[in-house]
Amino acid sequence: MASPQRIVAILCFVLAIVLSLLSDQAQAAVMSIDYGAEWFKVGLIKPGIPLDVALNKDSKRKTQAVVTIRDEQRLYGSDAVALSGRFPHLTYSNLKSIIAKPFDDRHCVEYRHRFSNNMSPHPDRNSVLFKHNEETELSVEELIAYQFQNARDQAKATAGEDVKDVVITVTPFATQYERQAILDAAELAGLNVLSLIHDETAVALNYAISREFTTTPEYHIFYDMGAGSTVASLVSFSIVEQKEGKKTRKVPQLEVKAVGFDRTLGGHEFDVRLQNLLVDKFNEKNPTLDVRQSGNAMTRLLKEANRVKQILSANTETTASLESLYQDVDFKTKVTRAELEHLCADLLERVPNPIAAALKASDMKVEDIKSLVLVGGSVRIPAVQKGLGAVVGTQKIAKNVNGDEAAVLGAAFRGASLSKQFRLTKQIVIKDITVFPIEVIYHPEDEHLGRQPIHTTLFNEFGSIGTRKIMTFKRQSDFEFDVKYGKPVDEQDVETDLDQIAKVRITGLTEAMEKYKEDIQSAEQPPKVRVSIELSNSGLLSVPEASLSFQAKDSGSSFSDKVKSFFGSKEEETQSEEETAKETVQADQNQTESEKGEKKTEEEEKPKPKEPTLKKIPLNVEFIGAGPVAMSNEEKLIARQRIQALDTLDEKRRLREESRNNLESFVYRIQDFLYDDTVGIVSTEEQQEHLREQLSETSDWLYDDGETADTKEYIDRLRKLQSLERPITFRRQEYLQRGDNIKRVDSSVQLARVFVENILTNTPEEERYHTKEELETVLNHANKVDAWKVEKVSAQEKRDHHLDPIFTTVDVNKQCRELDEALMKLMKKKKPKVTKKQAPKNETTEEQEEVVVDNGKKEGEDEPVKSDQGQQQESSEEEHRKHDEL
Template identity: 60%
Template sequence: MSIDYGTEWFKVGLIKPGIPLDVALNKDSKRKTQAVVTLRDNERIYGSDAVSLAGRFPQFTYFNLKSIAGKPYNDKHSVEYRHRFVNTMDIDPERNMPIFRHNGTTELTVEELIAYQFQNAREQARQTAGEDVRDVVITVTPFATQHERQAILDAAELAGLKVLSLIHDETAVALNYAVSRQFTTTPENHVFYDMGAGSTVASVVSFSNVEVKEGKKKRQYPQIEVKAIGFDRTLGGHEFDVRLMDHLANGFMKLHKDKVKTDIRTSDGAMARLLKEANRVKQILSANTEMSASVEGLHEDIDFKMKVTRAELESMCSDLLGRVQNPIQQALAAAKLQVDDVKSVVLVGGSVRIPAVQRKLNDVVGYQRIAKNVNADEAAVLGAAFRGASLSNQFRLTKQIKIKDVTIFPIEVTYEPEQSSEEGHAIRTTLFHEFGTMGVRKIMSFKRQSDFTFDINYAKTAEEQDKDVGLDKIGHVKVTGLTAALEKHQDDIKSSENPPKVRVTIEMSDSGIVSVPEASVTIEVNDNGKATFKDKVKSFFGSKEDKPTASEQQEGASETSQATQNETVPASENNTAAENETTVQAKTTKEPTLLKFPLEVEYIPTGPAPLSKKAKDAARQRIKELDYLDQQRRYREEARNSLESFVYRTQDFLEDDVVAKVTSEKEQEHLREKLSETSDWLYDEGEDAEAGAYSERLRGLQSLERRIRTRHFEYLKREENVSRLTTSVQLAQTFVEQSRQTEAKDQEPVYTDEELDNLLKLAETVEQWKITKVAEQEKLGDQVDPVLTTAATDEKCKQVDEALMKLIRKKKASSSSKKSEKPTADENAGKNESKSDQNDQDTTEEVKEEENTEHEEQHEHDEL
């Protein structure tokens, strides 16, 4: 599955063998769901239902969680969230992150609330697929930091999902764009302009066919290469909604200032309803020049109605519209391209439907380059699902597409020199450059004599990242085990001409997560000049320990076609070029042995802290309890619905004319009273009953209704049952009569007299049983339990039919045997001499024919 998780909406994509790639529907049969969750009385409510409850329970309804995922409490986005929404947000002292005080006993992290929505997405996929789905690809914004990406991964983990990869929104759209198109070896540039509810991104993407060597052959694959990205973190449709909400609030106070006791802005419920109405009005104004906002009983039971024009909306959002062009201009400048170098600008996201936004883009790139040839709402989720299929072992795609995505912010390694006269003189080495390829692994070389540490940070300061507090830090790394290894081999190190070499591997995953998977030290050992044969061979071919592995030296393509690069970056004690050069070992008569020892690496996240193990365990326990309550609630609702539907269905059943024939007035009246009593109970004291109470009442009603329904059923089937018995008996009798007439003319009869007599006797017995039961039934009447039942009729008909079919199969076997064999005169003479031998042969042929002509026998049975 895939989840396109946005600020206001999320979509769920699904791909399964036998099911085409498509969007999974929610419980309302909609293709997208509001990214909102309401928690009330230990019940989680999602989507449109949660939005409907926001006006009544705004403090328990959580909107726009993506905007604060992975953000510190003092970050400007968190501050803005507290101004716009009424949820009780406090600071988590251990993490310095926002935490919501849901009630007096429950604290909820942003990750846990997002996990609830991911669970809802998983349920949508399960309902569509008919089975549980765990593997997922989730979209994120390309400017998402390590902390924001980790928050999404933690939320997915709490939801029980296995994240195959994160993928940038625009890259997913580009992948969906490339699936149905053909490209040449000449690069073709497009800009994907995505304005959603929370942010705006413009990505310059190049499409081309590239040649890849696979063994001895070369093949061409389509490739998506992201060149550059421009973005605005806070320019989105939600900003337009907030402006329009304030405009409507001002209009309400202006119209009803003398009627209300308090300002509408002091009512959390009224403002939540007004925000919902503002979003609706904005969408309608995209297609109309004017619209009337209307909310019944908005504040202090006063109805509100106000006309809004498109011109007014554009006027109040003029500063926002002035920022529309910036992302695309930034992206083109970073890619060193002109507008004429771009073939088209593909519009994505719900907010690009605003006419003023499209006019601003026309001013930059021209109307002829604006393309609307992708589904603005669903392209990302479908592209992400295709990406998941390429990562999964369950699928073999006919069209493999290579992806080269980039990271926006450069990442550097900072460390203190081991021997330095100046304290605090840190050395900075940029490891992953701006717009550098993701999915790469790099190796740093250090000259160290003891355990050491270093930091991984964004090269841009927090102020340069839109002044996001604390988002410049990524992690602190401790490398240990080096001191002990060097002490153990200190004699060898002193006698060696080359110092130990420390290598640390730093990886940037396809999801944009930086990690430090391993570190090692290589020590040169001279062995007092005595070299073994193995050492000589290693010296001749080159020491494996002294070099990066083949996978570390060569570029390669992963299964998902994401380019992987490995580079060795030397880290010296100063920044001089001379000391950064690789030391060339002088040739000596001695042949040293190179020993490689793994070192221990401890990675400590810095900046906004991810969820701790303790916090995850607490969240999992709470989710487990909520899941159990949800399950019990479903059982209760199913039991209630079953009882309620049974009451209505049985009341209608009692109106049937046949029921009056098969039941007495007393029985009917008794059942009607019980149904009426149950109906009253359902809507009174049974309103909040447990599932067991519903099931118990249902069983009691079913026991009363079952006898009546059985009589009703048997009354309607009785004539048919008698006819079936008569037909089966007549078929058997006719078969016996015809077989005896035919065998009287044949020299070799197929059936024995005993076989025919047995069939005829069985038919007569069944006929007598029918006559007896029909007579008994007529004496009893229709208002008692019947003695001639459908089940008994089926059994009697089955006995006659099976006995008849056995003889029919014997005849077919005999006929086939005679056709397939041409006996000689001697064989005929032998048959006349030994009739018992012939009977044995007939039996053998019968068994063989039964095995080989099963479908023919079924055809005969159908004809019968």
């Protein structure tokens, strides 16, 4: 049996581990990624760190959504953009526009015309791949995962710890496949997605954080024109009552009423128009050349077009200039704002359309809107603001949010509200919507009779997300149904594969009907199949469960034994009042998923044969994605292995660069160090010259053979130089600190002597509470340290400075520490308490004279008197107090 001491030790160890884990959890951070077509931003919130944007390695608050992969090295942001002109086929940008799109989709066709990457159709998933080289093909999800990894690194550098929990923004018109692709990319990047959130909903959430509202709703439109698309989201803000158990409290609520959007109206379209203008001007000046034949030149022109567009937002004209654009021909031309607006006239006409669509869907007018909040980089274009002012009036255009960062900050706040690591003082209720209706298509069981497929709208256009609905079928055998968007998701209203969401297959029904045939036949009502269909807060559709239910007469334990292995959810569903021969759909938004864990008595559990009970038998659900299907587990495994290999190479490269930088900085530092006058005192000319030669040789090697050296060579050379430098540095440091070390020894010795001598001089021997042996021990220790100092200093003065010192800081620290500890032990010794005895009343003895007769004065008595011995004791206590203070 373990001893009590051992048990206590084990409990303390376990408690330390638990506290450590709790501490780690308490420090957990949450990040957000506002992933756009041209830029991405990273938000971060952590205990002790306020909600803010994480900086990238260039100390910028946003990063270009570009990745270049060259020589098995991934470069991001500005580094990737810098190489895009030289290696356009190895640089991947604007990936958001083609995520989860088929190869023949118009967006993919345009991408192939504008960029030089080698795109090919995916053989199995109805999406696209990039042929990076002869051996490697990359999916869009994997390329986005690289950028998510870069975002995670930014959050890690800011938080000082690894960050995995994330909320990612998506457009409200993102389809099931696009949302799933973002989730797959985040999974490959090692992130745990708490939720997806619509861009404009995140902006509205950030808007609501610092504002107060009333019970009367106020309406705002958040107009977001980014690089790839434009969205107008109409949002209401108000105070609503929320029940928390038996209590009710008032909380702010954000409710999205309607959304209007234009998938292709964005800053990138303006860039492409301007790029084409520059191309035409170059070809006009050089009739024999066609710059479109060069992918490098076209990439550089697109980059220049973006720069020119930004300048024209603040100026009426500027100059585009590129050296050696094509065939060693320089290019320079003037571009005016009027030219840009003329080129983009059709785009500018589309600017008000999302606002009109949102107002129409919500059955509201401009007068009902309090403000139009501008978001996104492209709203800075003067012509865009002019068009918006013409629709809502300039007085309603608001610029009271940070258009670049509001979405990422709102998403981070959303992450904090979903994480268990935070307790927010301000809770905001969010009610978001889906912009596409979702319908279920199924065939009646008697389809052979010629009946047409039945279309049932399950989630209406602009219906709430984060809800679950129940479909009820009257079926006798296994069946399947299709789920699709109720209207084309393509902006041209053309039906495509993107409209299909999934095929749902329900199995196990035929077997269950046969197995429980007798029980079903005795039921008062025909059996029903209930299928739960859920639209999550991330906007993803799923079918979590299906079950066969019927009212059966409980005949005792026999039935329970039959269905014991089939029982699943005990969730009760509200029955439809109208029962017909056709399948019906019903929504149960107030259903509960919690179960009471109360134990039943034997009487309650005893079956009642005559009373019918609802029996539920779970069925198998197979959710088969249609359209551009998600990545398979095998494809994810291959991508993870490739990511892991690249991560390993990145780490090796980082270590190599770090070791090279350490060696290079060491060479420069020590070369300057040798010019110090003190170095000449503590080292010989031969030692200095030898070190200079080694430094010079290493410097030459760094810029010659050292360019291709590996990490080990850098480390070995650094260690060799350090073996020559450290003895000199050590002697120099000791030489400079010697005077302070002597003073420190003298101070410790003096303090010990003064303390002991003060007690011996001022305190009578009979009143001391330190023994003579204790005082002599400390005094002898002080004398010993002093003698040690005299000996070492004397020997040091006779020793050459270029030799290792005898009187060192390490020895001084040891001697002083031991003496100080002995003195502190003596000083901390407490005076023993003196017990005072009070004499009995009406008695006068010799013992009575040793203490105070009375502590207070009684009526008719003289002042209390102290004896000579009492006064002597008080004086002794005062001396001891002074000694303790010393």
